[in-house]
Amino acid sequence: MASVETAAVPAGAGLGESLRRAAEAASVPLGSLVVAGLVFALFIWAVAGANPLEVYELMYTGGFGSWFSLQNTLQRAAPLILTALCTALPARLGLVIIGGEGALVLGGLAAAAMGLALHAASPLIVQLGMALAGMAVGAIWIALAGWLRQYRGVNETISSLLLTYIAIAILNQLVEGVMRDPASLNKPSTSHIGDANMIGLIPGTDVHWGLVFGVVACVASYVLMSHTTFGFAARMVGGNVRAARMSGLNVGLLTIVVCALGGAAAGLAGMVEVGAVHGRANGSLAIGYGYTGILVAFLARQNPLAIIPVAILLGGINASSGLLQRRLDLPNASVLVLQGIIFVLILAGETFYGRIRLFRRKEA
Amino acid sequence: MTFDKKISRRLALGGIAAGALTTALPMRSAFAAKKVTIGFIYVGPRDDYGYNQAHAEGAAALKKMADVKIIEEEKVPETLAVEKSMESMINLDGASLIFPTSFGYFDPHMLKMAQKYPKVQFRHAAGMWDKAKHPANAGSYFGYIDECQYLSGIVAGHTSKSGKLGFVAAKPIPQVVRNINAFALGARSANPNATVQVVFTGDWSMPVKEAEATNNMIAQGIDVITCHVDSPKVVIETAERGGIMTCGYHANQSKLAPKGYLTGAEWNWSKVYTDFANQLQADKPLPNFVRGGLKDGFVKTSPYGALVGAEARKHADEVKAKMASTGVVIFKGPLKDNKGNEVIAPGKDYDQFDLWLEGMNWLTQGVIGSIS
Numbered sequence: 001m002a003s004v005e006t007a008a009v010p011a012g013a014g015l016g017e018s019l020r021r022a023a024e025a026a027s028v029p030l031g032s033l034v035v036a037g038l039v040f041a042l043f044i045w046a047v048a049g050a051n052p053l054e055v056y057e058l059m060y061t062g063g064f065g066s067w068f069s070l071q072n073t074l075q076r077a078a079p080l081i082l083t084a085l086c087t088a089l090p091a092r093l094g095l096v097i098i099g100g101e102g103a104l105v106l107g108g109l110a111a112a113a114m115g116l117a118l119h120a121a122s123p124l125i126v127q128l129g130m131a132l133a134g135m136a137v138g139a140i141w142i143a144l145a146g147w148l149r150q151y152r153g154v155n156e157t158i159s160s161l162l163l164t165y166i167a168i169a170i171l172n173q174l175v176e177g178v179m180r181d182p183a184s185l186n187k188p189s190t191s192h193i194g195d196a197n198m199i200g201l202i203p204g205t206d207v208h209w210g211l212v213f214g215v216v217a218c219v220a221s222y223v224l225m226s227h228t229t230f231g232f233a234a235r236m237v238g239g240n241v242r243a244a245r246m247s248g249l250n251v252g253l254l255t256i257v258v259c260a261l262g263g264a265a266a267g268l269a270g271m272v273e274v275g276a277v278h279g280r281a282n283g284s285l286a287i288g289y290g291y292t293g294i295l296v297a298f299l300a301r302q303n304p305l306a307i308i309p310v311a312i313l314l315g316g317i318n319a320s321s322g323l324l325q326r327r328l329d330l331p332n333a334s335v336l337v338l339q340g341i342i343f344v345l346i347l348a349g350e351t352f353y354g355r356i357r358l359f360r361r362k363e364a
Numbered sequence: 365m366t367f368d369k370k371i372s373r374r375l376a377l378g379g380i381a382a383g384a385l386t387t388a389l390p391m392r393s394a395f396a397a398k399k400v401t402i403g404f405i406y407v408g409p410r411d412d413y414g415y416n417q418a419h420a421e422g423a424a425a426l427k428k429m430a431d432v433k434i435i436e437e438e439k440v441p442e443t444l445a446v447e448k449s450m451e452s453m454i455n456l457d458g459a460s461l462i463f464p465t466s467f468g469y470f471d472p473h474m475l476k477m478a479q480k481y482p483k484v485q486f487r488h489a490a491g492m493w494d495k496a497k498h499p500a501n502a503g504s505y506f507g508y509i510d511e512c513q514y515l516s517g518i519v520a521g522h523t524s525k526s527g528k529l530g531f532v533a534a535k536p537i538p539q540v541v542r543n544i545n546a547f548a549l550g551a552r553s554a555n556p557n558a559t560v561q562v563v564f565t566g567d568w569s570m571p572v573k574e575a576e577a578t579n580n581m582i583a584q585g586i587d588v589i590t591c592h593v594d595s596p597k598v599v600i601e602t603a604e605r606g607g608i609m610t611c612g613y614h615a616n617q618s619k620l621a622p623k624g625y626l627t628g629a630e631w632n633w634s635k636v637y638t639d640f641a642n643q644l645q646a647d648k649p650l651p652n653f654v655r656g657g658l659k660d661g662f663v664k665t666s667p668y669g670a671l672v673g674a675e676a677r678k679h680a681d682e683v684k685a686k687m688a689s690t691g692v693v694i695f696k697g698p699l700k701d702n703k704g705n706e707v708i709a710p711g712k713d714y715d716q717f718d719l720w721l722e723g724m725n726w727l728t729q730g731v732i733g734s735i736s
Contacts, residue, residue, distance in 0.1 A: 061456075068455050072448045172566055176535070177736075185723055186490065186537045187468050277444050277472075283567070284468055287441040322449045326435040326457060332409075 024359040029301065032349035036342040043337060050328050062323035063316030071206045077308075077315030078207065079104075081214030082269035083293025084300065084307045085221055086142060089262035090156070091302035092225055093255055094238040099145055099160025100266040101290025102167030103138035107267025108274045109171050110137035112281035113179065115193035115274070126197040130271050138267015139260035141167065146259030150252045156259075168286045175282055189282035199275045210272035214311070217265050221304035224261075234258050266290060295339060299346050314339065398645045400460055401433040402426060402637075403453035405446060407466035407594075408569065410438045414595035414614040415568075419465040419489070421615065422633025426641050435459060442468030450477045454484055461485040461644050463637070470504070478502035485650055487640060490539065492722070493653050503652035505636055507662030508716045510546035511687050512629030513590070514694050515665055515680050516611035517550020519627050520588040521558045522676030523609060524551075529560045530581035532591040532599050534568045536735035538724045540592045543629075545728040546694050547590060547611075552730050554679060561586060562733030568594040575602045582606040588626065600625070609671060616666045627680070628666035635661040657716055658687045691716070701726040702733075 041052035063073050086100035114133035118126045145163060148154035172188075181191040199209050225231035237244045237251050245251055269289060274281055296314055300306035321335040402423075410420040416438065427434050435457050440446045446469050453459040462484065464474050470491035478486045478499040491504035520529050529551055533540050544562055551558040561584065563577040574591070578599050581589055590611035591599040597620060603610045604621035612618070612628025636654065643650050656662035665684070668677055686692050693715065697708035707726050708714065714721055727735060 062452070068451070072452065075444055075448065169566075185492075186539050187471075188535070188537065273443065279472060282468075284442045287443055318445075319448065319452075322437045322440070322452050323456060325437050326403075326453070332437070332439040 020359055024353065024356070025301070025303075027359075028349050028352050028356075029299070029346055031352075032345040033342060036338070036345045039341050039345070040338045043341070044330075044334065048328075048330055048334060050330060055324065055328065055330075058323050058327055059317065059320040062320030069319060072319040073312060073316040074205075074207045074211055075315070076318050077311040078210040078214055079269045079273065079289040080293050080296050080311040080314060081218060081307055082210070082265045082272070083290045084296035084311060085217055085265035085293075085304065086138075086262040086290070087294050087297035088300065088302040088304055088307060089221060089225070089265070090142070090146065090255075090259050091297065092231070092234050092238050093258050094241075095146070095149065095255070095259070096157045097142060097145060097160045097259065097262060098157055098294050099142060099164045099167075099290070100262075100269075100293045101286060101288065102160070102164035103141045103263040103266035104270040104273070104290050105164075105167045105171050105285045106141055106270070107134035107138035108270030108285040109174065109179075109190075109281045110134050110267070111271035111274045112190045112193060115197055116191055119194050119197060123197050126193070127199055127275060130193075130197075130275055131268060134267040134271030134274075135264035136267070138270065139264040142263025142266070143256045143260040146255045150255045164290065171281065171285065172283065179281075181280070184280075184282070187282060189278075189280045192279045193274070195279070197275070198279060199272070201276075208272065208276035210269070210276055213268055213272060215308060217268070218304045218307050221261070221265075225304065230254075266293070269293075295343055299342065301346075398647060399431045399433075400641070400644050401435060401453075401458050402641060402644070403450070403457070403459040403462040404434065404436045405440050405449050405453075405462070405464045405466070405469065406436070406438045407442065407468070408439060410436070412595040413597040413600075413617055413620065414593070416465070416594070418615045418631040419463070419633055422631070422635075422637045423463075425634030426637055429638070429641060429645075431645065432641055440466075442466060442473070444473075447473045447477055450474070450486075451481075454481055459484065461487070461640065461650070463487055463489070463640075465489045467491070475499065475502060485644070487650065487654075495652065500652070503650065503654070505640075505654035507631060507636070507660075508655065508657035509629050509631065509663045510542045510694060511657045511692070511716070512663050512665050513543045513546040513613075514550035514692075515684055515687075516590055516627055516629055517547040517552075518554045518680045518683060519668070519672055519676045520547070520590070520609075520611055521551035521554030522679060523626055523672060524555070524558065524588045526585050526587050527555055527558045528584065528586045529558060530578070530584075530586040530589040531560050531562045531731075532574055532577045532581075532589065532593060533562055533564050534570075534593045535566065536564050538722055541724045541727065541735060542721060543592050543613075544731060545724065545726075548728050548731045549694060550683075554676070558730060560731045562727065562731055564733070564735075565593065571598045574598045578602040579606065582608055590628075609669075612666050618666055618669065623669075624671065625666070625669045626672050627668050630664050630666055632661055632664045655717055657691075658684065659689070659691060695721060700729045702729055702731050704729075 044050050044052050044055050062069055064070055083100040086103055087097055090097040111130040111134035114129045115126055118129045145156045145160040148159045149156040176188040179190045180188050201208050233249050234254055237254055273285055296307055296311050300310040317335050321332055324330045404423045406416040408416040410416055423434055426432050435453055437449050440449050450462055467490050470488045474486050474488050475498055478501050482501055486502045488504045490506045493504040531544050548560040565573040574593055575598050588609045589603045591613055596613050596617055600610045600617045600620045604624050609624040609626050610621050611626050615630055618625040693713045695714040697712040698710040699708040701707045
């Protein structure tokens, strides 16, 4: 994963060099997006027999064309921003963590438990407690994958994926067992945390505060990873573990802390699902936000700031799916095909870094 | 009118009231057919051979009606996404009636949208709409499909050679438990020694676990299997490959098992949706709480497969005819659960519409398995 080191500008490089890198980092994925759009247009025309222009027009209408559509998009982007961080932060260490779904699910469950335990307190205390509980449990969950990797040599990709299955099993077990609200007959759920304790919407919009949490978390992650010694140390581990060890860095601790930060972001996403959407924890927590977050993180090339526009793009694609189904009778799978094509082409686009003459470093 | 009759019985029970008893302006309905847009939302794919396909087939029946426009969305998860789908149907397509068909859409999502859009009608499959708590433009409908499971049980009980039946179930919730018990009671009315082995997979769509459960049952000597999962496709196909017999669920799966498919419990949503659409077009108030069984045409059974013998057909047809006329009480005392405790006292009958049955949390005698 050395190619994610976009922010690492060698010492002595001037402003021109920074600009050159920024232009390259922006134009390669944008180029991939354009090619993906063309491939998808061909697919839609050849396989589904629909007019690609009409499809794109509807996608714009459904995702961005009106204030309603834009809010629809932002609402769908909110959880993705947080779950993407769960993959993007450990990626700086060279780890491929794909267990954000598990951290989200358990974070949501912990938040609901805390909300129920504190429900007599003032709403602000309840919400803070829920957020802390969600982040703590999410952090522990992903830190576990980091610990297993560091001290037991277990591949973190596999372990984080398998931990997700365990997380969902724990959720189902508790929600159908000791934590079940006896009144939730056909959809086993915990009790409701109470309407007063819900975190509500950003004033003047229909979008919940999860979006703000996500943006703040991305900016904070960017600052942490690119402008602090901690972030520098983490990137060093990602670049060359042995060199990092030789220079006296505590690689084990760094691994666990960064994994925990990623897990905390996903856990917070779970807390938002409970605190802003459902009011209780149940099987609806495990609907794939964690997995879509992986896609977002890779499309953003593991850059915390890039996660925000990418999540909004994917949110918009998802928001437009309904309109495509209703107006053109296309199956829901068509937007999944588009996401898949984008994913493959962005990854393929990685090979163009440093190969385009325009962006080559000028020899002095 | 089936709807009104059901509702008045419920009123008499004092359980649920409906604001739609007075059918205003009965004369107008014959002439004025309003242009309406009706939205359907499914949690899975429309062609899943199961729960979602059954609803999509019901929606397809409406497409033939004049001046009715049907809009559909599939694979909509039970979270904010479904709220946005409903809003988008209202804001961008002008839907005036929406059917969110998955259980988890009801609370809080559909209720929230019903409050936000009081002029739009919302009707939910299976939710427990309550006049005291929920908006008047919301409501719910469902069918007593356990009647068809009872009939499947009769057929299975007669046809099974080992007397060992299997039931692959998703979650131990009342709707599922009621189907298991009805199937077992039907089977034991045909063969008092029949047993029903239950396996819960834990979720609505777990293809791998469903196949494993089916294979394990085949290995145990079970020779008829039915199920209650979102898509019975895996169970039915696995059983057919294993050379045993099946009873279908949700929709007709006979194509998947041409040899071993005996019969099946199917929804007949086209009847329910057509009634709602007619009332909407005629500007009549829509009923809020609608339930019905075989008699009302809400559910149906798949045609018998070749392996179903004359005795099984006769027995099942007799019970079915009775269900369609006077009705049959499936849950009546004395009845013990599979731990030996009495759950229904002697002489006590529970009519199909009794709300007590909608909280069922015990497995009847003859069922092997546990719900906790």
